[in-house]
Amino acid sequence: MTIVQLEYVIAVDRHRSFARAAKSCFVTQPTLSMQVKKLEEELNVILFDRSKKPVMTTDIGRKIIAQAKIGLRSLKKIEDVINDEKDEIKGELRLGVIPTLSPYLLPLFITDFIQKYPQVNLVIEELISEHIIKKLNDDELDLGILVTPLNEKNLIETPLFYESFVVYMSTNHPLTKKVKVAFDDLNINEMWLLKEGHCFRNQAINICADQLLAESKNQLKFESGSLETLKRIVENQYGFTFLPELAMMTMEEIKKKYIRQFKTPEPVREVSLVVHRSFLKERLINLLKDEILDHIPVHLREKGERKLVEWV
Amino acid sequence: MTIVQLEYVIAVDRHRSFARAAKSCFVTQPTLSMQVKKLEEELNVILFDRSKKPVMTTDIGRKIIAQAKIGLRSLKKIEDVINDEKDEIKGELRLGVIPTLSPYLLPLFITDFIQKYPQVNLVIEELISEHIIKKLNDDELDLGILVTPLNEKNLIETPLFYESFVVYMSTNHPLTKKVKVAFDDLNINEMWLLKEGHCFRNQAINICADQLLAESKNQLKFESGSLETLKRIVENQYGFTFLPELAMMTMEEIKKKYIRQFKTPEPVREVSLVVHRSFLKERLINLLKDEILDHIPVHLREKGERKLVEWV
């Protein structure tokens, strides 16, 4: 059994074709076929059902491939160990970011970061918290940027900054007359929410917890998948929605007029870097952290008198 | 990078000598030296300090080897996947057993098991619960036999049987006059205990919890490392100790006279097979389980009216 053989088998499984798998491995089709066959003979197992078109992985093949992937991933990590130890700023960094942060936070530092460390291959995925947590546990991500605390046993959280919640309301909303809003000012029947799965949604609900307990939860309005959609709905219809501070910063000045802060203590969310307990790439992650902290408004760094809202 | 190269490197690290490592890998010393050198060149890393005698692994080498071991262990598991899937009764089964079970439980089924499945390489370690839990999490054991519940997130418990606690007392002890004992009959100043780390100790303390709260815990007597020692102390000095039911069964008839059961509900400990969430060798483990259940007294299988004592 060789590493190359396992890579070939994984490629066949992925591409469902020997020829395409061969191409993806930069070898000819016979080479790959022979090696796959050899491995099958050594293990005394049929990995692929070649009678099916396209090629089907057998049940036992699937299990073996799953195990092989785990093993090869561990061996790949040897390179990370070396890069980290040598302080060489290179390698792959797989980053997961939640949708309510990614469009507002990433543009602030990404360009500078990839220019500064051109040898680093930054792979970014936008995922909801639940999926980031799963992928961190499955070692499919090196790092997550999400809202904490999570209380996950095997994950380590490093708080980055504290971002206030603000209220964005339609132009003709009576609350625009106030300078700051209080929780009681808000009528939850006018609130537009993100759909299930977003931590921001849970926090918005928690902020209005008192009212929600009283009223039926069924009265919540149409639920959207992105904050940008919510903003547009508020602009074109009636009502309000919550926004995180960073989302507000990129808005046109004219629209900012319809944003109101909360009275002290403002509700705030804690944004953290999250890694698995067995993480590598410490140096790389620290550089990313420094880069982020250098590019966000200074006042976000400290929580101050604001009040942390949890979501789990 | 090849699997063979990594095995060579691991062997050098273990044997602290290229020549001995080569022998253990069944190749000549130049072969091994060349492959190690090639790997060092490919990774651009010095793994061993050859100027030191014996050869020293470098700091970075140690980290790489640790990671390589993890990866190779995962790849080795491919064989387990196959054995399990094919229902082939072979392979290695690494079992950890706590000291208060191992001398009494293992003799009951071990001989039959290894005769029945000669292709299975059963490796047994006697360890306290804490170490078994760690080794299960680190994938250094396939299976543990210990006292549950543990409330460990990543471990799965399968109860095997329920074993009563009994009291073993010196020949001249007044309690020998009773047929059964009650918790209140026991004077904890006369109790001999296992030392820290044994779950059996914690359970013994929990059984006498009421008295212990009242008295100072400092008054506990000399603490021994094995139940056999405790038995001997009780025989030769004054006092009593707790024993698990199986430990009693192997005693001479004459000594059994100084054993007393508790009044209903008897205190009982739950003995379970414990595996990691990501366990393999399901079939093998099931066979071992059946073998154990076939060889223990039938009345242990059900808890009945007895009262479970926890220890964590």
Add this chain to the structure above:
DNA sequence: TAGAAAACATAGATAAAACTGATAATTGCC
């Protein structure tokens, strides 16, 4: 249903590699 196309297997040749045994170089120790 014949014929073309696609997909995988097989065969023979080749170049890279891994291995061996002998020998040289290095290091530690007396």
Add this chain to the structure above:
DNA sequence: GGCAATTATCAGTTTTATCTATGTTTTCTA
């Protein structure tokens, strides 16, 4: 300095991963 032990180097052999070319089987289409 010289001996013993250990690792590196060298030359020759064997193994094997790979390639190109070809064969076989299946699938799609006219």
